[in-house]
Amino acid sequence: MLNFDPNKEAVFNRMLSAAKEAEPLTFADVFSREEMCPARCSTANGRQIDAITKEAILQAVFTPLSRDD
Amino acid sequence: MSFQYTQLSRPQLEEIADVVLNRYSHRCSGCLVDIEGIVEDAEIEIIPRQGGLIKYVEGYAAHNPRYIIVPEVGMSYSPRYRPVVAEEFCHIVLEYDFLKCGLPLEAHADGLTAQQHADIEADARYLSLAILFPRSKFTIAFNQCLELRGKSSADRDKNIRACGETLENKFQVWSLLVGSRARDLALITPEECKRNFSNRLLM
Numbered sequence: 001m002l003n004f005d006p007n008k009e010a011v012f013n014r015m016l017s018a019a020k021e022a023e024p025l026t027f028a029d030v031f032s033r034e035e036m037c038p039a040r041c042s043t044a045n046g047r048q049i050d051a052i053t054k055e056a057i058l059q060a061v062f063t064p065l066s067r068d069d
Numbered sequence: 070m071s072f073q074y075t076q077l078s079r080p081q082l083e084e085i086a087d088v089v090l091n092r093y094s095h096r097c098s099g100c101l102v103d104i105e106g107i108v109e110d111a112e113i114e115i116i117p118r119q120g121g122l123i124k125y126v127e128g129y130a131a132h133n134p135r136y137i138i139v140p141e142v143g144m145s146y147s148p149r150y151r152p153v154v155a156e157e158f159c160h161i162v163l164e165y166d167f168l169k170c171g172l173p174l175e176a177h178a179d180g181l182t183a184q185q186h187a188d189i190e191a192d193a194r195y196l197s198l199a200i201l202f203p204r205s206k207f208t209i210a211f212n213q214c215l216e217l218r219g220k221s222s223a224d225r226d227k228n229i230r231a232c233g234e235t236l237e238n239k240f241q242v243w244s245l246l247v248g249s250r251a252r253d254l255a256l257i258t259p260e261e262c263k264r265n266f267s268n269r270l271l272m
Contacts, residue, residue: 027118031136034132035131035132035133035136036131036132036133036136036138037131037132037177038126038129038130038131038132038138038178039129039130039131039132039134039160039164039168039172039177039178040129040130040157040160040164040178040189040190040193041125041126041128041129041130041178042126042127042128042129042153042156042157043125043126043127044127046187046190046194048178048179048181048183048186049125049126049178049179050179051179053125053179054177054178054179056124056125057122057125057126057129059120060118060119060120060121060122060124060125061118061120061122061138062120063118063119063120063121065118065119065141066119
């Protein structure tokens with residue numbers, strides 16, 4: 001279908017197989033806590049966040065998406 | 070050196086909004102300003118997340134100014150979601166120089182003084198509405214709507230509320246914020262805004 005010659009097809013199949021077996025990346029593999037840290041937030045009634053809320057926000061952000069479970 | 074934020078005047082914020090709207094004029098169609106398109110053109114990525122994020126924030130600009138994080142559940146209603154994206158985009162525009170160099174500790178969201186927080190939020194909020202409701206288009210649309218409503222009813226308050234709903238559809242921005250912008254542009258009085266929209270609207 002991809003119009004590969006037999007050699008290229010073998011390489012393609014090998015790489016495809018490796019990709020299927022690979023561990024999927026998690027959000028934390030791609031993004032760091034430092035760069036995801038809230039700098040400016042939209043909150044209800046414009047309330048300023050405190051350190052505890054900042055930590056809770058980061059925890060929520062790094063929680064895996066439910067559809068990934 | 071400690072962090073300082075100098076609040077901008079409304080004419081300055083309107084001027085910044087004009088610059089943004091001119092630069093991304095291809096993202097404006099009729100009354101609709103495609104803020105997500107503008108964000109994309111500015112190479113900023115919107116990242117939807119779950120994990121109960123909505124309990125804490127409607128959205129936020131991250132320390133890395135390439136990212137805006139939003140709770141996934143908040144994305145379903147465009148007139149509420151778009152102003153959040155716009156406000157976070159405006160934070161990045163207004164404080165880009167600080168963000169790109171890394172915010173000093175005292176400039177972190179939880180490290181600002183109450184006054185700094187209020188000034189920064191007020192500027193971002195005003196600028197976001199100036200972008201989503203371009204001054205001249207909004208003024209014309211609001212006045213036309215009010216005039217049209219005035220032909221069938223003499224009840225100005227009722228007409229103002231109806232214009233809020235009409236313009237929410239036209240601009241795809243929450244009617245409460247229509248009221249806020251109309252007040253900011255002196256198309257309605259602060260009292261009319263409180264009476265017809267919400268006294269919870271930040272001044």
